[in-house]
Amino acid sequence: MYHKTLSYRIFSICNNIFLTVVSIACLLPLLHLLMVSLSSTAPANAGLVTFWPIGFTFEAYAKTFDNANFLASLWVSVERTVLGTALALVVNTTAAYALSKETQVFRARNVYLWYFVVTMLFSGGLIPGYILVLKLGLMNTLWALILPGLVAVFNIILLLNFFRGVPKDLEEAAFIDGAGHLRTFFSIYLPLSLPVIATVSLFMMVGHWNSYFDGIIYIRDTEKLPLASFMQTIIVQADMSKLDPEAVANLSQRTIRASQIFISALPILLVYPFLQRYFVTGIVVGAVKE
Amino acid sequence: MEANLSEQTKDSTVRRSKRKKGRRQPWILHFMVLPAAIMVFIFSYIPMSGIVMAFQDYKPALGFAESPWVGLKHFQYMWENDYFLKITGNTLFFACTKIIMNLIVPFVFALLLNEVRKMALKRSIQTLVYLPHFLSWVTLSGILIDMLAQTGLINQFIVYLFGTKPIFFLGDGNWFRFTVIVSDVWKEFGFNTIIFLAALSGINPALYEAAEVDGATRWKQTLHITMPSLVPITIVIATLALGNVLNANFDQIFNLYSPLIYQQGDIIDTFVYREGLLSGQFSFATAVNLFKSVISLILIAVSYRLAYRFAGYRIF
Numbered sequence: 001m002y003h004k005t006l007s008y009r010i011f012s013i014c015n016n017i018f019l020t021v022v023s024i025a026c027l028l029p030l031l032h033l034l035m036v037s038l039s040s041t042a043p044a045n046a047g048l049v050t051f052w053p054i055g056f057t058f059e060a061y062a063k064t065f066d067n068a069n070f071l072a073s074l075w076v077s078v079e080r081t082v083l084g085t086a087l088a089l090v091v092n093t094t095a096a097y098a099l100s101k102e103t104q105v106f107r108a109r110n111v112y113l114w115y116f117v118v119t120m121l122f123s124g125g126l127i128p129g130y131i132l133v134l135k136l137g138l139m140n141t142l143w144a145l146i147l148p149g150l151v152a153v154f155n156i157i158l159l160l161n162f163f164r165g166v167p168k169d170l171e172e173a174a175f176i177d178g179a180g181h182l183r184t185f186f187s188i189y190l191p192l193s194l195p196v197i198a199t200v201s202l203f204m205m206v207g208h209w210n211s212y213f214d215g216i217i218y219i220r221d222t223e224k225l226p227l228a229s230f231m232q233t234i235i236v237q238a239d240m241s242k243l244d245p246e247a248v249a250n251l252s253q254r255t256i257r258a259s260q261i262f263i264s265a266l267p268i269l270l271v272y273p274f275l276q277r278y279f280v281t282g283i284v285v286g287a288v289k290e
Numbered sequence: 291m292e293a294n295l296s297e298q299t300k301d302s303t304v305r306r307s308k309r310k311k312g313r314r315q316p317w318i319l320h321f322m323v324l325p326a327a328i329m330v331f332i333f334s335y336i337p338m339s340g341i342v343m344a345f346q347d348y349k350p351a352l353g354f355a356e357s358p359w360v361g362l363k364h365f366q367y368m369w370e371n372d373y374f375l376k377i378t379g380n381t382l383f384f385a386c387t388k389i390i391m392n393l394i395v396p397f398v399f400a401l402l403l404n405e406v407r408k409m410a411l412k413r414s415i416q417t418l419v420y421l422p423h424f425l426s427w428v429t430l431s432g433i434l435i436d437m438l439a440q441t442g443l444i445n446q447f448i449v450y451l452f453g454t455k456p457i458f459f460l461g462d463g464n465w466f467r468f469t470v471i472v473s474d475v476w477k478e479f480g481f482n483t484i485i486f487l488a489a490l491s492g493i494n495p496a497l498y499e500a501a502e503v504d505g506a507t508r509w510k511q512t513l514h515i516t517m518p519s520l521v522p523i524t525i526v527i528a529t530l531a532l533g534n535v536l537n538a539n540f541d542q543i544f545n546l547y548s549p550l551i552y553q554q555g556d557i558i559d560t561f562v563y564r565e566g567l568l569s570g571q572f573s574f575a576t577a578v579n580l581f582k583s584v585i586s587l588i589l590i591a592v593s594y595r596l597a598y599r600f601a602g603y604r605i606f
Contacts, residue, residue, distance in 0.1 A: 128340025210426030
């Protein structure tokens with residue numbers, strides 16, 4: 001038994017310590033951010049805060065939630081996430097169900113499949129996409145953030161691979177009982193596929209919440225910017241021209257910046273435990289097939 | 291007996307005709323694909339036709355029909371442009387280094403994690419290392435800009451430890467490259483480990499038992515059982531990564547770079563964004579993007595072909 005030898009025991013202890021250190025290193029930047037956001041302005045600006053708050057206060061959070069721009073963006077993000085995920089789920093699962101059928105059942109299946117896969121391999125690129133949104137009149141609307149990415153071919157493939165794993169006998173039984181495709185889809189496939197649907201919808205939600213670039217190019221009014229785009233403009237581009245003077249004064253404070261970043265990351269941290277439970281199965285279903 | 295038989299046949303014909311009900315209505319299946327197909331047509335296929343502007347001098351006021359055709363002018367300009375060659379080099383550098391690092395680090399990490407016997411510890415480590423993958427580059431660059439500043443946490447630490455001057459992580463070309471690679475590996479290594487862990491759990495335990503009987507040490511087992519078992523999946527990942535050698539991660543670079551380090555940090559995608567949407571050079575930007583898309587398409591086709599041939603991999 002190798003794990004009883006002295007050398008393996010020494011290795012094992014070192015290994016555990018090393019891996020623990022590495023995994024904590026994945027958390028430290030977030031922890032530092034949280035501590036800065038909970039500290040008083042002076043020690044934070046002087047760079048004294050490391051991994052413990054100095055002069056503990058919620059002042060930065062209070063000011064952040066006082067900021068009308070921030071709240072408006074937060075709401076836009078919630079809207080796009082909820083609406084975008086719901087719509088995408090309907091469109092993608094129904095398509096995946098049809099495409100999961102065999103060629104004998106659904107003769108056009110392969111044609112459709114290639115029709116979708118081509119868009120994974122090749123795209124018109126940034127400028128034609130931008131001009132299309134402009135011409136459709138979607139500029140500066142919520143739809144510009146939802147419609148262009150509504151169909152995610154990768155998700156369709158993930159779902160259809162899962163649907164194919166549903167035992168054929170169930171479907172046969174439903175057909176014998178007189179159910180059509182729609183009924184079979186809603187009463188058999190959907191309930192049996194909840195884990196993978198949960199995975200896919202969590203991925204979609206995280207995608208929507210984190211997505212910033214579409215907001216930057218398609219949205220002009222500050223109050224319609226989703227939170228990620230709003231954060232991108234003020235923190236990365238340091239473009240304060242869209243804000244009122246008071247908001248600018250607040251932003252120069254390190255603690256307020258930290259609190260805003262933390263709040264924008266918070267929903268991800270909150271869904272993460274659920275996300276983690278499901279995505280491993282999802283990834284494995286999608287990637288390593290027997 | 292005879293009656294029974296005929297009843298059976300009757301029963302089975304009824305069953306067969308009913309069974310066909312689901313199959314007789316493929317129009318419902320068409321109807322189910324339709325919404326997705328229409329959306330893809332509008333938002334993927336129509337923009338593809340917009341690529342013609344790469345061969346035009348596109349003016350928004352004139353539209354596609356009226357804008358003058360200029361043939362390969364933009365491509366010629368691109369090739370004669372030293373800066374374009376520079377950013378192609380940068381793109382290749384970032385993408386290839388990331389591909390290699392994101393293969394090696396997760397591979398080693400999965401092997402080490404595989405040796406952790408305490409399930410609680412193993413699970414906690416996994417929970418922590420997957421987390422950064424889900425944070426956006428906007429969030430992370432906000433944190434990095436703060437931590438890597440001249441007076442930020444990292445530089446305080448460096449000054450304290452080595453007594454040197456603070457490092458200009460995001461303002462010096464070489465340090466920028468270093469920061470980009472390290473932060474990308476930091477963000478993605480945990481997530482990339484998943485696929486190796488899945489492959490590890492698929493190894494037949496009988497192999498280890500047999501090796502144990504033969505007196506193989508754990509290191510020998512790792513060398514002769516575990517690592518060879520990971521070869522197929524490693525080949526698949528490496529081959530599929532081929533399609534990404536021109537993808538240096540727009541989100542990361544875009545949120546970390548600044549004009550100071552364009553020479554070493556600018557990549558094709560950020561260049562397309564600046565030329566196209568900020569400077570309004572629609573046609574030139576589309577030409578650059580088209581060049582990149584075509585090369586990527588060829589590489590993806592080749593990589594899938596290779597992955598199928600070497601490892602029997604198919605996506606659906």
